[in-house]
Amino acid sequence: MAAHAAPLLIKRYASRRLYNTETSDYVTLEDIATFIRAGREVKIIDLKSGDDLTRQYLLQIIAEHESRGESVLPLDVLTDLVRSYTTSAQSVVPQFLAASFEMLREGQSKMMENMASMPNPMASMPGFDALQRQQQLFLKAMMGGWRGGSGPQPEDEGTAPPSAQAPAASDGPRDMEEIRRQLAELQKRVSKL
Known part of the structure; x- marks a missing residue:
């Protein structure tokens, strides 16, 4: 971004x-x-x-x-929002919503950081790097719409072969197609082991 x-x-x-x-x-x-x-x-x-x-x-x-x-937005949340326009809670609701979304963004960012730094006993398995990249791409695709939600990039993206490199996060449906293709390729490799 x-x-x-x-x-x-x-x-x-x-x-x-x-x-x-x-x-x-x-x-x-x-x-x-x-x-x-x-x-x-x-x-x-x-x-x-x-x-x-x-x-x-x-x-x-x-x-x-x-x-x-x-x-x-669930129906009960929409109902509460409508109620907040006619009650004294009106002054509290915007701050609460802003704080809630900020916590969500921070949580997503920490999750991405933890995923990138977490040692994994499967790291020695062939194809693990590609699988880890796919997990990060999946999370980025799922959370990419949240401002500030891109998280850390995989460190070795530049050294991956072109077929395993990550597509740009703004590609939307093409991201998911690429993830599915690479995941299927990885599953074939793992099944051969």
Whole structure:
């Protein structure tokens, strides 16, 4: 993930079209979701009024994912969120949610660090390095959407043969295809032992 100092500025025109100021082209909500999953901070402003519309569009992205059956938030959590808008708990909920997600990010990062540094008695097994790389790629693919969730890189990636090198974390479904292919190859090797 490339670290960018300033958020990606998206301008909303009167026609409601969204304009990416870095690439000078129009973008969709799905494009914005892709930027965010890749680790970019995004700021969406109304061109005419200058109002910050980021929160509104992020909520719209979440609502679209939820409506397509890609549910992340359980019904009881959504219910509690609605309740928090009408109670005195409103002031506590944002801090609680921010702290919870920060703990999740930290936990994921520590898990990746522990996995990379953990000695394994199977390390002498042929093909173990490739298996360990696959585990790390799998975790990155599963957790890669979380900001700051890339974790440590395998130390010997540059020395692996081209067929075992890790694909870029932003490749999405291609990552999973590569992981499956390499895992099948590794299973064949292990079964021959």
